[in-house]
Amino acid sequence: MTATALDPVRVPARAPRPARLRPVDVFRVAGSGLHSRPMRVFLSALGIAIGIAAMIGVVGISTSSQEELNRKLDALGTNLLTVRPGQSFGGGEAHLPDAAEDMVGRIGPVESVSAVGLTDAKVYRNDRVPSERSGGIGVYAARTALPATVGAEVAEGRWLNAANADYPAVVLGSAAADQLGVHDTGAEVQVWLGGRWFTVVGILASNELVPAMDSAALVGWPVAEELLGFDGYATTVYTRAAETSVADVQSVLGATANPEDPSAVQVSRPSDAIAAKEATDETLAGLLLGLGAVALLVGGVGVANTMVISVLERRSEIGLRRSMGATKGQIRTQFLCESLLLSALGGLGGLLLGIGVTGGYASYQGWPAVVPAWAMAGGIAATLVIGGLAGFYPAVRAARLPPTEALASA
């Protein structure tokens, strides 16, 4: 039904091709869209920022605490191994063979060996304290080489040596000293140990690697045998192995210490125990990370919401741009970029906030502040994914808007 009175013979004109927008122009257009609504941009970016900050903070704090642990372990040394008697095959309490220390010392990579032996003696502040109030302080016979092996530091006085090991002299662990009310050392400072007075010659600093040292009262090996009825069997053998061979030494330690019944020996690595204790915090970290992810998701919904509203409000702008020659693709790109930019702003803010939180908490705890690069990269990547997802639907809607309808709505 169309009349074609137009001249039908016509050299077909080349179809016009749309010009490409330069990336810098795409970026500028997206930026100007945000620029005109600063408050809304701030609030919706805040949602993303909180999510990213929470996740970066959790990762940062747990990494910092891990770093602190690693430093601590490095300082303490992770090459300390302990050997204890386990249950004997018959079910009774086993004890290590006499030769255990020597045998362990002969393993190639072993650097030092020392031992303690638990005695039945109890220690009291003085001779008037009722005997049942022994306070859980164990009295141990200790080799004179013990501090070097377990890394014990003498806080006060001095350690047992060849000279005083034969005399009733005692060195107290830090907790034991506190409990007995002993704060200094000297000839006049004495405690009631195994039914006689022992002179406190030294007090140890707290030992994180071997906490058992803290609540111990340590006396010389000969004195223990002579005065305290000690049977002479070591109850714990401590050994330091070369860093590179710790696992190898650990695997042969049981058989070396007790060749006849290796299963009656417990071998452990105290640094593992410390690491395991720290690892229990991972559940909490996981929970917080999940919360951060939820916050991020909510932030993403906020961005999507902002973009949907933005498209509704800016129908006439969309129509105008279409009349000025913008293609559907260019409109789509504009809104998608706006969404990406919006969430990237939030992500960047969250990153800085997360680093700030980590730094603040770490310095409060006296830890080194560490935010792993993967967490930062992951945070930014997450915001871009969220921005893309949140902006996709609004952008498609904006592009589909017929230009006449968009212009008419003004």
Place this chain on the structure above:
Amino acid sequence: MTYPIVELAGVTKSYGEVAALRGAGLVVERGELLAVVGPSGSGKSTLLNIMGTLDRPTAGTVRVDGHEVARLSDRELSALRARTIGFVFQQFHLAPGVTALDCVAEGLLYGGRSRAERRLLARRALVRVGLGHRLDHEPHQLSGGEKQRVAIARAVAGDPPLLLADEPTGALDSRSGAVVMRLLRDLHEAGTTVVVITHDRDIAASLPREVRVRDGHIEYDTHQRPELEGVRA
């Protein structure tokens, strides 16, 4: 070879049951200045949308600058608009908080020019419409007439051969309206084809050619070409 800038033949546009245009035919030669006049609801805005390739007809043939609109994709139509057509609207459509210069330069965004080039052309266009002293003014600092002149500068900054003005004086007082009409005449004299859509009969009568639209068809045309009219629905 030169073809008319706009050719419409037997153009019908229906929205469901309602036909906004019924077999309208119109040829606009290059360098014309014409008014499309009609009461509201007559179909003149639909006619503008179709001439501006913002909308496609339900039936009939439309050629703009020699391109048959029906054969062009949406992308190609966008490119055609970017290069060939400038639009001026009654409501100005100036973004708040954007200076006149940036606003006019934005109008050239989709033409493939660099930012420096866009700003240079924008400056020239603003000088041309007599707003050389208002480059850094934002819309709220401009009068209605000045806003419309900024919008005209945006439409012609890229020097498109066709300028479509939809009720350009509709939101202006008569003095500002007269300034805007003077400006459109100047553009026409400089070689631009100008189509003014209006409901104001006085304005229409003052232009060299007048096309009256009523009930979706061309009721009167100073340059009558009855062979272009399609079968009326």
